[in-house]
Amino acid sequence: MSVLVVGISHKSAPVELLERLALDDDGVAKLVGDVVTGEHVTEATAIATCNRLEVYAEVDRFHGSVEDLSRLLVERSGASVDLLLPHLYVHYDDGAVAHLFNVAAGLDSMVVGEGQILGQARDALRLGQELGTVGPALNALFQQALRVGKRSRAETGIDRAAPSLVTASLERSEVPVAGSRVLVIGAGAMASLAVATVARSGAAEVSVVNRTARNADRLAREYGATSYPLSSLAERLAEADVVVSCTGAVSVLVSRELLEQSRIGAARPLAVIDLALPHDVDPAVAELPGVTLVGLATLAEELRDTETAADVEDVRSIVAQEIAAFLAVRRQASVTPTVVALRSMATAVVDAEMQRLSGRLPGLDDATRAEVLHTVRRVAEKLLHEPTVRLKELAGEEPAVSYSAAIAELFRLDPDAVDAVTRAEGPQ
Numbered sequence: 001m002s003v004l005v006v007g008i009s010h011k012s013a014p015v016e017l018l019e020r021l022a023l024d025d026d027g028v029a030k031l032v033g034d035v036v037t038g039e040h041v042t043e044a045t046a047i048a049t050c051n052r053l054e055v056y057a058e059v060d061r062f063h064g065s066v067e068d069l070s071r072l073l074v075e076r077s078g079a080s081v082d083l084l085l086p087h088l089y090v091h092y093d094d095g096a097v098a099h100l101f102n103v104a105a106g107l108d109s110m111v112v113g114e115g116q117i118l119g120q121a122r123d124a125l126r127l128g129q130e131l132g133t134v135g136p137a138l139n140a141l142f143q144q145a146l147r148v149g150k151r152s153r154a155e156t157g158i159d160r161a162a163p164s165l166v167t168a169s170l171e172r173s174e175v176p177v178a179g180s181r182v183l184v185i186g187a188g189a190m191a192s193l194a195v196a197t198v199a200r201s202g203a204a205e206v207s208v209v210n211r212t213a214r215n216a217d218r219l220a221r222e223y224g225a226t227s228y229p230l231s232s233l234a235e236r237l238a239e240a241d242v243v244v245s246c247t248g249a250v251s252v253l254v255s256r257e258l259l260e261q262s263r264i265g266a267a268r269p270l271a272v273i274d275l276a277l278p279h280d281v282d283p284a285v286a287e288l289p290g291v292t293l294v295g296l297a298t299l300a301e302e303l304r305d306t307e308t309a310a311d312v313e314d315v316r317s318i319v320a321q322e323i324a325a326f327l328a329v330r331r332q333a334s335v336t337p338t339v340v341a342l343r344s345m346a347t348a349v350v351d352a353e354m355q356r357l358s359g360r361l362p363g364l365d366d367a368t369r370a371e372v373l374h375t376v377r378r379v380a381e382k383l384l385h386e387p388t389v390r391l392k393e394l395a396g397e398e399p400a401v402s403y404s405a406a407i408a409e410l411f412r413l414d415p416d417a418v419d420a421v422t423r424a425e426g427p428q
Contacts, residue, residue: 001060001137002060002062002093003056003058003059003092003138003141004057004059004062004065004066004069004092004096005054005056005057005089005090005091005092005095005096006054006057006069006073006090007047007052007053007054007088008021008052008054008073008084008087008088008089009052009053009108010052010110010296012088013087015279015295015297017083017087018051018053018277018296019279020076020077020079021053021077022053022277022278023053023076027076029131032045032046032127032128032131032133033131034072035057035068036057038059038069039064040059040060040064040065041065041068042060042135043057043058043135043137043138044133044134044138045124045127045128045131045133045134045138045142046124046127047103047123047124048120048124049116050165050190050277050296051277051296053073054103055069055073056096056138057069058138062092066090070088073088094323094327097323097326097327097330101144101145101148101319101323101326103121103145104117104118104145104146104148104149104152105148105149105315106118106149106152106153106158106315107312107315107316110165111165111167111299112312113312113315114168115153115159116165116193118146121149122146124142125143125146141326148318148319148322151322152318152319155318156311156315165190165275165299166193166194166197166244166273166275168299169244169299170201170244170273172298172299173242174269174271175269175270175292177198177203179203179204180203180204181203181205181206182198182203182205182206182240182241182242182243183209183239183243184198184207184208184209184225184243184244184245184246185210185233185243185244185245185247185253185254185280186210186245186248186280187210188247188248190275191210191244194244195208195219195225199223199224203242206224207225207226207227207239208220208225208226208227208228209227209229209230209236210227210230210247211230213227213229233253233254233258235262237254237258237263238266241268241271242270242273243270243271243272243273244273244275245274245276245280245281246276246280249276249278249280251278252280252281252282253280254272254274254280254281254282254285255282256282256284256285256287256288259272259282263290263291267290268290270291270292272292273294273295274293274294274296275296281293283295332392335391335392335404338408338413339391339392341408342384342388342407342413343388345411345413346380346383346384347377347380350376350380354376357369391404
């Protein structure tokens with residue numbers, strides 16, 4: 001069994017195409033459910049953010065699984081196969097491990113080093129656990145990825161260089177947050193981050209508008225903001241200096257006409273930040289006098305070359321160490337079925353010979369028989385000790401040949417027994 005990743009992100013596709021694959025929580029859960037029903041899939045989950053959708057699956061076959069996962073993404077996009085497939089990427093086995101570790105460390109983010117992706121990876125693990133679609137393999141992989149992400153941020157300054165997409169977008173707006181009236185549309189994870197960020201930045205007033213009043217109230221209370229129903233959006237827009245919109249709506253919430261009407265007679269500048277996929281704000285609002293629009297497409301272009309070189313290199317070094325260590329442990333664990341089968345074979349030989357000895361020497365007393373059995377077992381144990389220790393050591397060194405397969409062939413170990421141990425043990 002091996003891990004397979006099929007995904008699409010801001011690095012592989014334009015925002016317009018990413019919008020087609022923007023899924024709400026129910027949509028992500030349905031996608032994972034469909035993935036795990038695949039013929040070759042035993043475990044699955046997905047990371048879904050405003051700028052990426054990645055399916056992670058434990059599979060027993062590469063080609064059929066890639067085709068199935070790609071088809072599910074194409075179906076959800078509503079785009080043609082020819083349009084979407086060139087923008088999908090695939091990582092398999094060791095490559096899948098490396099990709100997830102880089103994602104968790106923030107090296108694959110639009111804002112390199114941003115911290116939100118760590119929470120999104122944790123959400124993916126939690127989703128799979130709640131759905132019952134994450135087993136030993138993906139659980140071990142994601143748990144280690146989360147540790148890699150935490151270590152990268154604890155040992156370097158990568159997150160201080162670029163803490164979040166929200167901060168980056170606010171820095172690129174033409175209206176300073178300090179002393180401004182800020183309107184946040186939405187009450188999800190990104191909206192929470194936005195409210196927290198502007199509150200810390202000295203906003204004079206923070207308002208939260210959301211379709212579900214209960215969620216807006218909760219978020220507003222947490223940060224000393226004021227909540228309003230979505231029906232009051234026009235009035236709130238009329239009062240705002242900075243607008244941050246990040247909902248899961250499937251259609252535009254802030255149209256050009258709505259914003260134009262709300263700004264009749266207003267001379268002050270307005271910064272509008274749209275962090276939603278699909279977008280919440282009509283791109284045409286940028287044509288209105290005094291309005292500056294910052295969207296994901298603009299951010300992707302401007303942030304492309306803003307990495308902090310020293311911190312990035314430090315994180316890459318940490319990730320490389322963690323990948324090597326994880327793969328070594330996984331390779332060592334993979335030989336466990338062969339070791340167990342080998343020792344089981346030795347035990348069976350000892351038992352058979354002791355049975356034979358009992359038949360030939362029926363008068364052997366119990367004490368002598370026990371001593372002989374103990375001695376024979378010690379001989380078998382000593383003969384097997386060094387080979388099994390070396391087998392695990394060599395497996396961790398990424399051998400060009402499979403020593404495990406060679407042992408199984410040389411000793412004619414029962415493949416069914418090895419498979420049975422694999423199923424019982426599971427990935428370590």
